[in-house]
Amino acid sequence: MPAFFMTSTYTTATPEDTFALGEEIGASLTGGEVLLLSGGLGAGKTLLTKGILNALDYDVEEVTSPSFTLVNLYKTEARDIYHIDLWRLDDGRSSASAVGLEEILDDAEAIVIIEWAEKLKDFHFPGKFLRIMIEGDGEDPRKIVVSSES
Ligand code: ADP
Ligand code: MG
Secondary structure, X not given: OOOOEEEEEEEEOOHHHHHHHHHHHHHOOOOOOXXXXXXXXXXXXXXXXXXXXXXXXXXXXXXXXXXXXXXXXXXXXXXXXXXXXXXXXXXXXXXXXXXXXXXXXXXXXXXXXXXXXXXXXXXXXXXXXXXXXXXXXXXXOEEEEEEEEO
16 A cells, blocks of 8 residues: 555646646656656647646757657756657557666656556556546546555
8 A cells, every 4th residue: 555645636628728737747846756647649648748847947849749759858957857658569568668667767866757658557666656647638628637656
C-alpha cells in the first residue's frame, strides 16, 4: 500500500484550459517525478505536456510530439526533461527497453513525461510518480484525473 494517495479530477472545456492545468501541474514539480499520461489519440496529452514544460521554463515552440522520435530530451537550466511517447510500441516491457527507460530513470533529478503510459503495464517506478488520465476527444470537454502516490 502506498503511504499516501491523492486524486484530483478536473474538467477542461478548451485547449487553453488544458494547457493552463498543465502549467499548474508543472509548477508543482520539484524534480525526479515521473508523469504517466494516458488517454486516446487526440485526448490532449501533448498539449498538457506543453503546459507543464511552459511552467518549467522551456520554450513550448520547441516541444513536438515524440510519436516518431519516441523520446525527446529538453534541457532546462534546472534539469533535463524527457518526453516519451509509446504510441507506436507494443504493450509490455519491450516498450520500456525500446525507449531506454531504465537508463533514463537513473537520472534522479530528471522529470520524465510518458504519453501512452498504460502500455507499460506493471513496470515498477521506484520514485515519485503521478498518473494523469485524460478522457474525451474532438471539441468535447476533457475529464482529467490526476493521482499521486508517495
Ligand atoms: P494527444 O497527445 O493526446 O494525442 P494532442 O495534445 O496532440 O493529443 O491533441 C489534442 C487536440 O485536441 C488538440 O488539437 C487540441 O486543440 C484539441 N482539443 C480540443 N479541446 C480540447 C481540450 N478541452 N483539451 C485538450 N485538447 C483539446
Ligand atoms: Mg501526443
